[in-house]
Amino acid sequence: NLEVRGPIGRIFNSILGLEENRADTGTMAFNKDQLRHFLDEVLGLCKGEMFRSVKLGKVASALMETLDTNKDGLVSWIEFQGFREQVLTTFAPGLGAENSSQEIAGAADAQYNELGSKDGECPDSIGYGTLQDGIERGLPSETKHKSVISQLATRIAIFAVDKDEASKPLTERSLKRSEWKDAATSIHNNMQ
DSSP states (O other), rough: OOOOHHHHHHHHHHTTTTTTSSSTTTTTTOOOHHHHHIIISSSOOTOTTHHOOOOOOOOEEEEHHHHHHHHSSSHHHHHHHHHHHHHHHHHHHOOTTOHHHHHHHHHHHHHHHHHHOOBBOSSSSSEEHHHHHHHHHHOTOOOTTHHHHHHHHHHHHHHHOOOOOTSSGGOOOEHHHHHHHHHHHHHHHOOO
């Protein structure tokens, strides 16, 4: 399917430098420079950190290595759809396209509670810091560069999902339970 839609479509269009909600971009592709620009200017990855330029270059290279399955230096919409499975595991770990929408919603709800829980209580919304801490806690202990990986996952999740606080910087935004669950089911349904 070449129609670009949903949270993953918003990311794809933004990497291309286009309006987030365009659906007619399925025949387009982005390169490493466009991806690096997205990581830098849109997500603000590693902002204020030492060796930021090196980190951005390494993250862009690693993502291109994973996403560019035919190794032509470009990531098409068809290739980028492979990213859905990785993003879905952030929202609903352990589940994929073969699961039902109800299973995805249930797993997303449980993950939201896990990520946002403080002293057994889960707030109505999860802020940037809490979300990043929760994602980092959930990474396997042997994971290298946990801070950068959790920061990237957090920024992608907030960028792709949050609509009501879009005018705020990513680090000042939060995700509501309904946004989290809706994103998980949307990503899942667009895999079908």
